[in-house]
Amino acid sequence: EHYNPLVTALATMRKPVIAAINGVAAGAGAALAWACDFRFLAEHGGFNTSFAGVALSTDSGASWTLPRLVGQSKAIELLMFPQTVKAEEALALGLAHRVLPGAELMDEARTFARQLADGPTVAYGAIKAAVAFGAGHTLVETLAKEEELQTLAGDSADHQIAVEAFLAKQAPRFTGR
DSSP states (O other): OOHHHHHHHHHHOSSOOEEEEOSEEETHHHHHHHTSSEEEEETTOEEEOOTGGGTOOOOTTHHHHHHHHHOHHHHHHHHHSOOOEEHHHHHHHTSOSEEEOGGGHHHHHHHHHHHHHTSOHHHHHHHHHHHHHHTTSOHHHHHHHHHHHHHHHHTSHHHHHHHHHHHTTOOOOOOOO
16 A cells, blocks of 8 residues: 555556665665665665564565565575675675765765766666566567667657767757657
8 A cells, every 4th residue: 555556656657766775775765775776885784674574575676676686596595595685795786886985875876877867867767667678578578668669769859869960079968858
């Protein structure tokens, strides 16, 4: 009732989603972070599945997101034997994209968000949709979806801006359209 709509929104949103974790994200908190596209983690932070530690199964999409990040075998291990995965191990496993000093975490996450916002956002949304679709469909189905999404991106003003900037040997200034 509460977590499922949040996880669904994070995972299916056409915009890139960034999580900035300044501590240990446990249980549903970890699952919410894993549903995001990018995870910035403070060097003193980490992840803990915690579910089995309190005799519960998974929730908040952890059984869907975690295996996609670390593989099925590692996901089962982390879920059945909860322990805090510290920042550097989280980075090595693919649970975090960047590990930063806590004092720099939010500034770096905001800078990254600005970089995304200034980029070709229609293309970013299409990329996110294509990857999500490809995770659950055949190659032939995925190729058809890519064609659909490539047409969408190719018809965007940002694509035209990028082509013009390339020909002029300049950096593009995207509009998000």
